[in-house]
Amino acid sequence: xxxxxxxxxxxxxxxxxxxxxxxxxxxxxxxxxxxxxxxxxxxxxxxxxxxxxxxxxxxxxxxxxxxxxxxxxxxxxxxxxxxxxxxxxxxxxxxxxxxxxxxxxxxxxxxxxxxxxxxxxxxxxxxxxxxxxxxxxxxxxxxxxxxxxxxxxxxxxxxxxxxxxxxxxxxxxxxxxxxxxxxxxxxxxxxxxxxxxxxxxxxxxxxxxxxxxxxxxxxxxxxxxxxxxxxxxxxxxxxxxxxxxxxxxxxxxxxxxxxxxxxxxxxxxxxxxxxxxxxx
Numbered sequence: 588x589x590x591x592x593x594x595x596x597x598x599x600x601x602x603x604x605x606x607x608x609x610x611x612x613x614x615x616x617x618x619x620x621x622x623x624x625x626x627x628x629x630x631x632x633x634x635x636x637x638x639x640x641x642x643x644x645x646x647x648x649x650x651x652x653x654x655x656x657x658x659x660x661x662x663x664x665x666x667x668x669x670x671x672x673x674x675x676x677x678x679x680x681x682x683x684x685x686x687x688x689x690x691x692x693x694x695x696x697x698x699x700x701x702x703x704x705x706x707x708x709x710x711x712x713x714x715x716x717x718x719x720x721x722x723x724x725x726x727x728x729x730x731x732x733x734x735x736x737x738x739x740x741x742x743x744x745x746x747x748x749x750x751x752x753x754x755x756x757x758x759x760x761x762x763x764x765x766x767x768x769x770x771x772x773x774x775x776x777x778x779x780x781x782x783x784x785x786x787x788x789x790x791x792x793x794x795x796x797x798x799x800x801x802x803x804x805x806x807x808x809x810x811x812x813x814x815x816x817x818x819x820x821x822x823x824x825x826x827x828x829x830x831x832x833x834x835x836x837x838x839x840x841x842x843x844x845x846x847x848x849x850x851x852x853x854x855x856x857x858x859x860x861x862x863x864x865x866x867x
Contacts, residue, residue: 603676604761644729652780729760792821792854798830
């Protein structure tokens with residue numbers, strides 16, 4: 588693994604499905620206060636506000652994984668120093684793809700969607716995925732969630748007022764095309780869009796952070812994804828009890844954000860060894 592000439596000075600935050608970069612609105616100023624430049628790029632076409640996407644979700648219908656990854660690679664490639672990459676949900680899978688392609692100084696995922704080959708499917712995930720998978724026609728649509736579906740999938744440990752406020756502020760439809768293709772990838776011969784090389788020894792360190800009460804991407808998925816990596820690199824996992832899928836906006840998000848940054852600073856290639864880290 589090559590040693591970086593400089594320590595990372597930029598953090599790139601990658602959002603997941605059913606939300607936009609607005610979901611990082613608390614993390615951005617917190618990391619800026621630590622002296623970092625912070626970027627939270629939207630998927631291609633999703634640079635507009637939540638309210639506009641709910642009125643017209645056409646840009647979401649047109650999304651593809653190659654277009655998303657190409658856009659993210661463009662953002663990262665323009666930086667002088669490899670950044671810290673932090674991704675949530677589908678953004679966690681995209682961070683894994685970026686790391687596998689040689690980008691970043693270190694990667695952190697929150698409740699990451701699995702990369703290809705992770706076949707474990709807990710019952711809570713099946714229930715959480717049903718709004719998309721119940722109808723094959725959704726493969727060609729941008730699929731919204733009702734508030735009740737959002738409550739189960741994203742904010743099951745929030746109080747009612749906070750869950751409703753989060754739905755109103757963050758929710759947008761998700762790409763049925765990408766969601767369906769990620770499910771089918773394990774049944775199609777050859778690597779598909781969310782495939783990584785689990786034996787890539789050149790990959791920089793990766794941390795999986797899991798919410799203990801997440802219904803969509805529960806801890807069993809994070810543990811399985813982490814175990815798939817057989818490379819001679821650092822791959823770690825940390826579980827936060829009582830957290831639901833929307834960790835970036837859940838009360839107590841500061842603890843998660845600080846832990847993610849401390850671990851990233853400790854493991855980022857080129858940083859001094861022995862940097863203090865919180866948690867287990």
